[in-house]
Amino acid sequence: MQSILKRIYPELCPICKKSEQKKSACDSCIKKLEFLPRPVCEKCGGFLDNRSSICLDCQSQARAWDSAYSIFIFEGTARESIxxxxxxxxxxxxxxxxxxxxKELTRKEQPRIDMVVPVPLHWMKLILRGFNQAEVIATxxxxxxxxxxxxxxKRRRWTKSQSTLSRTKRRENLKQVFHAKKGIDLSNKHILLVDDVFTxxxxxxxxTRVLKRAGAEKVHILTLARR
Structure with missing residues (x-):
């Protein structure tokens, strides 16, 4: 029990390894976390690269989800911690x-959420890592x-990292990779789909497409950080 408590609430800041703290990190390190600048894209919750409320990426491709939220820029202290x-x-x-x-979900009007669903890992990666990071966040x-x-x-097969592939290759890489477990009925459900990083x-x-084929009425996305 003591080892579990120390893992969750260590005596020293896990980032700088110097300052004493009671929860998470010390105040100095928390201040170094880079939050996403506002305003953000109304569709993907990411960086706005034009004067519109929708970013160029979302204007040029179909997004199946209904809304998306991210908190940090995937750099510096946030990247190190993740x-x-x-x-x-x-x-x-x-x-x-x-x-x-x-806080980000409830900053304006909290969307209705019936269940939180983590992006799954392939079973081999789950064995190697010992846990699904998306499930830990979701829980x-x-x-x-x-x-x-x-x-x-469920994830049917192991896939290459998406960040190294072109947009066309990304779609090919993920063809028929995900499916809903047998007997799952998500009719009229509003789902929060969770992952660690939006790449x-x-x-x-x-x-999202799989969840909606299984009956989900709405799917909202939440990730800790954006690349």
Whole structure:
């Protein structure tokens, strides 16, 4: 029990390894986290690169989801914290990240959310890593939202990293990768689909299409950070 508590609430800041703190990171390191600048794209929740309310990427391609939210820029302290969580199992910052995510969701008018669904890992990657980072985030966030986390999606095969592929290759890479588990009926459900980092949006788009084919009425996206 003590080792679990130390993993979640260590004595020293997990980022700078110097300042003492009681929860997540020290105040100095938290101030170094770069939040996404506003305004953001109304469709993908990311950077606006023009004078419109919709970014150029969303204008040039179909997005299956209904709305999207991200909190940080995937650089500096935010990147270090997410990478340490993802590849070293350091979950210290997850309560703080979930709190930030909840604040972002409720900043204006909170969308109706019936269940929180994590983007799935391939079973081999799950064994190698020991946990699904999206599920950890989803579970912590669902406590704020007072709803269940549901693993309703499966990944059929291992795929290459999306960040290294062209837009056409991304679509090909994800063809028939995701499917809904047998017997899943999401009729009229409003779902929050969760992942750690928004890179191209192709994975989230593919998962959203599967959820809507299974009956979901609306799918909202939430990621901790944007590349």
């Amino acid at each position: 990478m340490r969580f993802k590849y070293s199992g350091d979950m210290t910052m997850i309560p703080y990240f979930a709190e930030c995510a909840y 912590e966030l669902s406590r704020h939202l007072n709803c269940d986390t549901a693993n309703v999606l 191209t949006g192709a994975t989230l788009n593919s998962c």
